[in-house]
Amino acid sequence: MANEMIVKELDQVVVRFSGDSGDGMQLAGNIFSTVSATVGNDISTFPDYPADIRAPQGSLTGVSGFQVHIGADKVYTPGDLCDVLIAMNAAALKTQYKFAKPTACITSIPMPSRNQTWRKQLSRPIIRSRRWASSKMS
Numbered sequence: 001m002a003n004e005m006i007v008k009e010l011d012q013v014v015v016r017f018s019g020d021s022g023d024g025m026q027l028a029g030n031i032f033s034t035v036s037a038t039v040g041n042d043i044s045t046f047p048d049y050p051a052d053i054r055a056p057q058g059s060l061t062g063v064s065g066f067q068v069h070i071g072a073d074k075v076y077t078p079g080d081l082c083d084v085l086i087a088m089n090a091a092a093l094k095t096q097y098k099f100a101k102p103t104a105c106i107t108s109i110p111m112p113s114r115n116q117t118w119r120k121q122l123s124r125p126i127i128r129s130r131r132w133a134s135s136k137m138s
Contacts, residue, residue: 019088029066
């Protein structure tokens with residue numbers, strides 16, 4: 001299963017990048033949006049700045065995000081819930097999980113530990129990026 005790749009072709013997709021303030025989520029979202037627009041897609045973006053400026057690393061109030069709605073046709077809003085959630089740490093996963101659709105693809109770097117109480121709430125599959133990257137490289 002690790003060597004199989006499933007490719008879905010979509011008319012539109014909502015992607016949400018999230019991580020600590022200062023981790024480059026706004027930059028990553030802007031670059032992703034620029035590339036998407038350059039290849040001919042329509043986009044709508046929503047930067048999500050944290051309540052605390054330069055909050056301690058890993059704090060829940062210091063999570064920054066950037067949501068982009070990409071579509072082959074006209075896109076008018078940044079989207080309500082995301083199809084893809086990219087969380088750069090456990091705090092980002094915990095605070096941004098509620099913005100993902102039930103069928104969303106969730107990528108977390110690194111994966112939170114299994115003994116955390118909120119981990120039990122996760123019912124959707126999560127892609128472990130480091131393991132996936134290492135399995136694809138061998």
